[in-house]
Amino acid sequence: MRFGSPDYCKEYNMIDPKLLRSDLESVAEQLKVKRFDLDCDGFLALEAQRKTLQLEAESVQQERNAYSKSMGKLMGEAKAKGEDIEPLKLKGEQLKNDSAAADTALAAVQEQLDELVQGIPNLPHPSVPAGNDEDDNVELRTWGTPSKWDFAVKDHVDLGADLGQLDFDRAAKITGSRFSQMRGGLASLHRALTQFMLNTHIHEHGYEEVYVPYIVNRESLFGTGQLPKFEEDLFKLEDERGLYLIPTAEVPVTNIYRNEIVEELPIKFVAHTPCFRSEAGSYGRDTRGMIRQHQFEKVEMVQFVHPDKSWDALDELVGHAEAILQKLNLPYRTVMLCGGDLGFSSAKTYDIEVWLPSQDKYREISSCSNFGDFQARRMKARYRNEQGKPELLHTINGSGLAVGRTLLAVMENYQREDGSIEVPEVLRPLMNGVTTIQP
RNA sequence: GGUGGGAUGGCAGAGCGGUUGAAUGCACCAGUCUUGAAAACUGGCUUAGGUUAAUAGCCUAACUAGGGUUCGAAUCCCUAUCCCACCGCCA
Numbered sequence: 001m002r003f004g005s006p007d008y009c010k011e012y013n014m015i016d017p018k019l020l021r022s023d024l025e026s027v028a029e030q031l032k033v034k035r036f037d038l039d040c041d042g043f044l045a046l047e048a049q050r051k052t053l054q055l056e057a058e059s060v061q062q063e064r065n066a067y068s069k070s071m072g073k074l075m076g077e078a079k080a081k082g083e084d085i086e087p088l089k090l091k092g093e094q095l096k097n098d099s100a101a102a103d104t105a106l107a108a109v110q111e112q113l114d115e116l117v118q119g120i121p122n123l124p125h126p127s128v129p130a131g132n133d134e135d136d137n138v139e140l141r142t143w144g145t146p147s148k149w150d151f152a153v154k155d156h157v158d159l160g161a162d163l164g165q166l167d168f169d170r171a172a173k174i175t176g177s178r179f180s181q182m183r184g185g186l187a188s189l190h191r192a193l194t195q196f197m198l199n200t201h202i203h204e205h206g207y208e209e210v211y212v213p214y215i216v217n218r219e220s221l222f223g224t225g226q227l228p229k230f231e232e233d234l235f236k237l238e239d240e241r242g243l244y245l246i247p248t249a250e251v252p253v254t255n256i257y258r259n260e261i262v263e264e265l266p267i268k269f270v271a272h273t274p275c276f277r278s279e280a281g282s283y284g285r286d287t288r289g290m291i292r293q294h295q296f297e298k299v300e301m302v303q304f305v306h307p308d309k310s311w312d313a314l315d316e317l318v319g320h321a322e323a324i325l326q327k328l329n330l331p332y333r334t335v336m337l338c339g340g341d342l343g344f345s346s347a348k349t350y351d352i353e354v355w356l357p358s359q360d361k362y363r364e365i366s367s368c369s370n371f372g373d374f375q376a377r378r379m380k381a382r383y384r385n386e387q388g389k390p391e392l393l394h395t396i397n398g399s400g401l402a403v404g405r406t407l408l409a410v411m412e413n414y415q416r417e418d419g420s421i422e423v424p425e426v427l428r429p430l431m432n433g434v435t436t437i438q439p
Numbered sequence: 440g441g442u443g444g445g446a447u448g449g450c451a452g453a454g455c456g457g458u459u460g461a462a463u464g465c466a467c468c469a470g471u472c473u474u475g476a477a478a479a480c481u482g483g484c485u486u487a488g489g490u491u492a493a494u495a496g497c498c499u500a501a502c503u504a505g506g507g508u509u510c511g512a513a514u515c516c517c518u519a520u521c522c523c524a525c526c527g528c529c530a
Contacts, residue, residue, distance in 0.1 A: 054489065058499045065499090068511040072457040075510090092510025241520095261449095380487095388468090389494075390486075 014225075014345075014374055015120045021047060030123045033130050033339035038120065046113045053109055057102035064095040118228070122374040124339050125311075125348040131338025137351070138338065143322065144331030146355045151417040155358030156408040157289040160186060162419045163439050168289075177287075178279060178294045180404075185437035189423065190297070190407045192430040194272050197299040197324055201400055205320045207270035207301060212252035214273055215243050220255040223379035225345035225371075232280045235294075245276035249300035250397050257304060258379040261390050265383050266313065267304040270400065272297065290404050291363065297403035303396045304381065307373065310394035314370040318350045321366040321400045328424050330409050331355040333362050347372045352401075354409040365405045368398025 020027055020043060028038040071092065078085045129138055160166025165186035171179040182190055201207040215237065221227040221244060226234065235245040246252055249271040256269070275298050286292035301320060305313045318334065325332045337349040346369040353362035373392035376382070382390040414422040421437040428435060 051489085054499090058489070061499065064510085069458065071510055075457090089510050094510095096510070387494075 014118055014122065014378055016373075016377065017117060020117065020120075027120075027123065031121070033124045033128055034121055034342055035132065035340045036121055039116065043113075043116060046109060046116065049109045050106070050113055053102070053106040057099070057106045060095070060099045060102045064092075064099050067092060067095055121342075121344045122347050122372060124342055125370070127336075128342065128348055129336065129338045130340075132340040133338075134341050136338040137335040137341055140334045140336055140350070142331070142333040143326060144329065144355070146331050146357065147413065149357065153357045153412065154415060154419070155289065155356075156411040159411050159415055159419060159421065163421070163437065165437070165439075166290075176294075178292065180290050180293060185421075185431075185434065186407070186411075188431055188434070189410065189421075189427065189437060190403065192427045193406050193410070194297055194299060194403050195430050196327075196427055197400055197403070197406075198270060198272055200324060200327065201270040201299070201301060201320060205268075205301075205323070207268045207320075210253060210256070210269045210271045212249065212256070212271055212273065214246050214252075214276075216246055216251050216255070218242055218244075220251050220258065223255050223258050223381075224251050224375050225343075225378065226251065229344060233278055235276045235278055246273060247277050248275050249273040249298060250302060253300060253302040254375060254381075254395055254397065255379060257381040257393075259381075261382045261384060262304060262393065263384070265304060265306045265393060266309065269302045270299060271302070272299045272403075274298075290408055293404060296405075299400050299403060301398050301400045304383075305394050305396060306383070307391070307394050310370050310372065310396055313394075314348065314350070314368060314396050317396055317398050317400075318352070318368045321352055321368055321398050324401055324406075325352065325354060325365070327426050328406070328410065330406075330413055332365070343369065345369075345371050345374050347374065350398075354405070355413065356409060357412050363405070365409065366399040366401045368396070370394065370396045 015027065024038075024040055024043065028040050031038050071088065074088055075085050078088060129136065131137070154162070156166070157168070160182075163184075163186060165182055165184045167181045167183070168179075171181040174181065198209060202209055218227060221234070226247060234247055237243045237245070252273070253269050253271050257267075275296055277294060279292060279294060282292060290296070301317055303313055303317060322332065322334065332352055332354045335351050335353065337346075337351060342349055349367055349369040351364050352366040352368070354365040355361075356363050372394055375395045376392040381393055381395070383393045385391045410424060411421050414424060416422060419439075423431060423435050423437060
């Protein structure tokens with residue numbers, strides 16, 4: 001759980017504290033791209049206190065250790081001479097109290113320092129453009145051409161309802177809003193998409209499939225950065241152990257190597273899991289259909305890579321996600337997120353957005369990020385460098401893809417005038433040759 | 440859910456409350472020997488934090504985790520987690 005001593009260093013530092021001490025101005029400058037205002041004066045003041053107090057605490061501790069070590073001998077001598085050993089103990093007691101006082105003072109400052117440092121997001125990569133929100137994201141490329149329809153296109157909600165295979169009302173009855181229930185061909189199509197994505201990543205992109213828990217502990221959520229800042233986005237179990245439903249496979253998969261030194265890099269994992277998100281704070285947004293659900297399926301790619309290779313690996317991983325859309329022949333575009341839209345832990349993120357004819361625009365279907373050593377530092381996930389020394393590795397991940405949204409995109413882009421849906425070529429072998437979803 | 444037994448360095452495995460960061464073996468690295476290799480011998484071999492120009496020294500911490508007793512804890516006490524065995528229940 002912890003780096004080093006419980007007294008002197010708290011867990012979950014994120015930005016390298018050494019970097020803050022050596023290059024504070026530069027860090028603050030870089031964080032402006034992310035629209036984060038770093039409290040430099042506050043940091044410097046706390047850091048100065050920390051340094052003084054830590055040196056003090058360690059020196060008292062040193063004295064105490066030396067005294068304790070000599071105690072055995074001193075007591076023996078005292079007893080041999082028939083002297084009282086109480087004064088000897090008293091001095092030890094005094095040292096203990098001094099030490100405890102010094103530790104307490106240090107801990108108080110360290111706590112404030114930790115709080116400050118832990119609230120600092122990851123630094124953005126120099127190539128990340130400044131900007132406030134998604135409107136400032138930069139389109140890098142588009143692929144495919146949105147179809148022209150000579151009839152009025154329906155959205156997936158109407159298509160699904162007309163097919164009698166997608167039912168939000170019954171899902172609401174069973175559970176509540178933001179859930180869906182499917183049946184028949186649509187349910188099969190949904191499953192086939194999952195299977196297709198997994199097969200592609202495993203057999204064409206070199207990923208190893210992993211099966212992981214869908215319920216995780218706090219430490220894992222800290223490791224990937226969902227906690228402590230984003231607790232309200234999670235479903236927490238009413239359980240004294242304090243467990244949570246996973247909001248993404250990223251959490252269990254990335255944490256596979258928490259507190260470990262891995263032998264060989266890179267490691268490429270792909271996992272299919274359900275994802276659970278409370279969507280607190282998104283009331284009224286995307287309430288129609290299955291764009292934003294409390295429960296959805298996702299195929300997630302996670303890579304553990306050498307620090308020198310993470311940027312190349314990210315580009316490659318984006319390509320893996322795009323390949324799925326290309327094989328499904330779904331038009332999309334790839335954008336680079338601006339600083340203001342970047343997630344807390346991410347150094348750089350590419351979003352892939354699929355074309356939705358009903359909305360006449362592109363909507364996010366995958367998000368691919370490089371976290372640098374940010375998550376690795378929280379997780380203590382390391383590898384052995386060329387000198388054989390443990391060093392933080394880099395983590396990257398990306399959806400490949402969000403299955404629910406992919407289904408929706410397939411429905412809308414493959415719809416026919418009669419309301420039936422053509423099954424994309426690549427999915428047919430997985431659906432026993434079925435070519436059309438019909439009522 | 441019940442009862443018992445465990446958790447020590449990469450692995451195996453010692454460890455009376457006081458030079459134990461931790462015996463020993465294996466593995467690993469370097470050297471000697473050898474034409475080369477093996478064997479044998481010699482030496483090295485955990486990690487984190489702080490200090491520092493330093494991956495040099497020095498200091499602090501760590502024997503699953505958290506708390507307690509003590510001048511002093513791997514060693515004693517409490518709690519949690521995980522593992523093993525048996526019983527009960529069960530997809």
